[in-house]
Amino acid sequence: MPSADDLKALGNEQLKLQHYDKAVTFYTKAIDLSPSSIYYANRAQAHIKMENFGLALNDSTEAIKLDKNYLKAYYRRAVAYSGMLQYKKSLNDVRTVLKFAPADKNAQRLEKNLVRVINRIRFENAIQVDDESSIFDDIDYDIGDENDNGLHLDIEVTKADKRNKIHQVVNVKMTEEYVEKMIELFKNKGTLPKKHAYAIVAAAKELFKAENTLVEIGIKRQKTAGSEYQNDAVKKITVCGDTHGQFYDVLRIFETFGKVSKDHTYLFNGDFVDRGSWSCEVAFLIYSLKLLYPNNLYVDRGNHEADDMNQVYGFQDEVKAKYTERLFKCFSESFNSLPYSTLIGQEYLVLHGGLFSNDDVTLDDIRGIDRHKNRQPPKEGIQMEMLWTDPQPENGRAPSKRGIGLQFGPDVTKKFCDKNHLRKVIRSHEVRDGGYEIEHDGRLVTVFSAPNYCDSQNNLGAVVELTLEGDEYKEEYRTFKAAPHPDIPPMAYCKNNLF
Missing domain, CATH: 3.60.21.10 (Metallo-dependent phosphatases)
Structure with missing residues (x-):
């Protein structure tokens, strides 16, 4: 019978092959054998690839509960929040990553883009005109x-x-x-x-x-x-x-x-x-x-x-x-x-x-x-x-x-x-x-x-x-x-x- 780590490795292979459903199956079996922040975060990544952001959010949160210092889980949750258009929550999580890993390139890029989107939304809301007008x-x-x-x-x-x-x-x-x-x-x-x-x-x-x-x-x-x-x-x-x-x-x-x-x-x-x-x-x-x-x-x-x-x-x-x-x-x-x-x-x-x-x-x-x-x-x-x-x-x-x-x-x-x-x-x-x-x-x-x-x-x-x-x-x-x-x-x- 394969171990939880063996199942995780199989999930990783399927993730690389872009077989995301299969990756989720292997990660789930690994979680059933031995719940781990890594397994939950990996499954969150597979869900993100399928745009199942609600499921990715749940898995990332479970990973954080198991290990509050696991930065990859905060990053995955930030991505899930952004996919759900909850940009401020996403920004909070990505800044948690940058607090402890300020050189993380992915987190830096995500923070920059989130700030751009949030500022643009704020600006557009500020100049919103009445419903009778037409561009x-x-x-x-x-x-x-x-x-x-x-x-x-x-x-x-x-x-x-x-x-x-x-x-x-x-x-x-x-x-x-x-x-x-x-x-x-x-x-x-x-x-x-x-x-x-x-x-x-x-x-x-x-x-x-x-x-x-x-x-x-x-x-x-x-x-x-x-x-x-x-x-x-x-x-x-x-x-x-x-x-x-x-x-x-x-x-x-x-x-x-x-x-x-x-x-x-x-x-x-x-x-x-x-x-x-x-x-x-x-x-x-x-x-x-x-x-x-x-x-x-x-x-x-x-x-x-x-x-x-x-x-x-x-x-x-x-x-x-x-x-x-x-x-x-x-x-x-x-x-x-x-x-x-x-x-x-x-x-x-x-x-x-x-x-x-x-x-x-x-x-x-x-x-x-x-x-x-x-x-x-x-x-x-x-x-x-x-x-x-x-x-x-x-x-x-x-x-x-x-x-x-x-x-x-x-x-x-x-x-x-x-x-x-x-x-x-x-x-x-x-x-x-x-x-x-x-x-x-x-x-x-x-x-x-x-x-x-x-x-x-x-x-x-x-x-x-x-x-x-x-x-x-x-x-x-x-x-x-x-x-x-x-x-x-x-x-x-x-x-x-x-x-």
Whole structure:
């Protein structure tokens, strides 16, 4: 029988191979044999790699209880706190490390980045303006760009006086030719003219803002009192999960499963930015397709379409590096306009995270959310849960392994689906080795569309295709491998490395 140290060594091997689940298994067996601060801290590191920051926090705290002088445990807990966006607690722990090990390079780097993030948040809170103002009202769309890169875009700006302030509404006449040229420009490491960039984000924001918090598509035609009502049923819908700035994989999605068209609707289920180093390109492609096919491309908000995540996981720094700080603020405002969920054919609820802490939540509760009330997603309530929660195999509910939100079991999914007359829930938010997973007795599907996530996970990507056959949608789960891309690592533009 292997000793605890033997099991730790096996865990270390799996950690180096980036097999984090296996590493956790070996460390757990070592802990069961002989609890040790080292084993707990090592398991915390494996959880950090999987972004299970809540579990990493628990393990680091257990390590500190066993040995209050074990500095590595304080550092791991600092990283876990930063992953949970609790920056002040993270800073306290990292300064504990530096008190006793002032030359620790990792702790020095983390302290520097934490101070930068905390100061930036403090500054942005101090200059926060009223909810009626819009960054788009101050954009000059007549600005000249030194080079239009061969792109032509018709931009129309109308102005209206609202409460003694001039508001600008932007309309863009998008074309297939423009989208094709834009893709080629991005492949050649080019950027859009700034005027085009501002206009595309502004015009897309108006379309998203006009949609309901619960978008309803693919609604079958029904009759009441002899008259037809509601939309024509959409014949084919492709649901994509997280794409996380992996532009070349998004292109592969369209190449493999077909382009957006009036006969083929796409739904991107959040987290299309951050992590990957082409988040700008992904966002501009999705927004441009929304302008070209407003009734055939939809986007749900994910937990990464938020300022606090963008500050840490790369999108803000990428936009600043490729364009301007002001453009990031434009994207931020557009994210605040994104719907939170989509109902397909009255039978499939699509949302980024998962279900709720309360069994009484209904589709009408989602419909009733005033998502424009807050500039950023709330840190509690059903909006937070729609972005952050995860499934678990056991019945009931449990604290989140992420440290944010919660976990919910098959019984929770069944109650919700039965109560709301749904066939199933489709969500994203988590890597799956096979690209997708059918869970909770078939009532829940997780789909993830960023293959070889962060160039390290070796997972497949997947989409869910819903094709109308007669009066019912037929489900098909299709997978794809990662596409080749230029040699630029994930988060290449990120200046706030907190992990």
